[in-house]
Amino acid sequence: MPLMLTIATRESRLALWQAEHVQQLLTVHGHRVDLLGMTTRGDQILDRTLSKVGGKGLFVKELETALAEGRAQLAVHSLKDVPMELPEGFALACVMAREDPRDAWVSPQCASLADLSAGAVVGTSSLRRTVLLRHTLSEMKRDDVRIEPLRGNLDTRLRKLDEGQYAGIVLAAAGLKRLGLGQRIRHIFSTDEMLPAAGQGALGIEIRADRADVAEALAPLVDQASWLAVAAERAVSRAMGGSCSMPLAAHATLQGDRLHLRGAWGDPEGAPQLVRAEAEGPVATLADAEALGQRVAEALGAGGAH
């Protein structure tokens, strides 16, 4: 049955692209879809790293209020920014086909980390990227390179790079590609070089748990392979008490019916070594995928991650 739907969305260029993408797909399926743009606390606070001001929830709370009040029926999220546990009454109703999950190196001067001059500054605020970069730079004997905070939406981050505040920055390839900025990518880190964040590159759609009709409308947009992979990744974060204040990477790939999941953890204040773990097995359901995530989390914990 065709529905009249409103998508609550943040107003960054990336969030709007993502909301419009879902709007288009639902329109093709016969629904009438409007957008409701809103500013979240996470968009307003730009001077502190997210882990210090309350983490991922900052980007979704206002959107959830709009769902609760019936001003909107869907919220489209970068799954990476969605807390592991949704509040009572909300559900993740759809995970869509994943974009490139990897991290990208963006730099006007340096084709790769190897080109960085002595004492160069690299920008990122993600604890995960920080510990993975420190690990790689330490292996390259490049402890002179400094990693400094970089916040703001994609355009802001690129502007800060272009103003010369950083020699290079690390961003999700997915966001750059979605906004047609793929030509700014100098190098895409392989998942061996830099293990992605749980959910990176995947879009998730949140609804009110009591809206079975909306869930049904979203069913054609679901990509089950992507959902299995991100369910396993998010289970690693969840089992580790995850928030974005955790220097944790988790990435899964599906081959046939077998999911291969890798996790990595680093101590932001400690040695540049990483704790790594992986698991592999057949998955038919989200619960199977989550059990694999649980195993990797336990192995990371046994290896010293906390």
Ligand SMILES: NCc1[nH]cc(CCC(=O)O)c1CC(=O)O
């Ligand atoms: N934390 C911000 C954020 N959330 C999702 C993306 C990229 C798109 C995605 O992962 O789907 C980004 C930007 C970035 O990390 O460079």
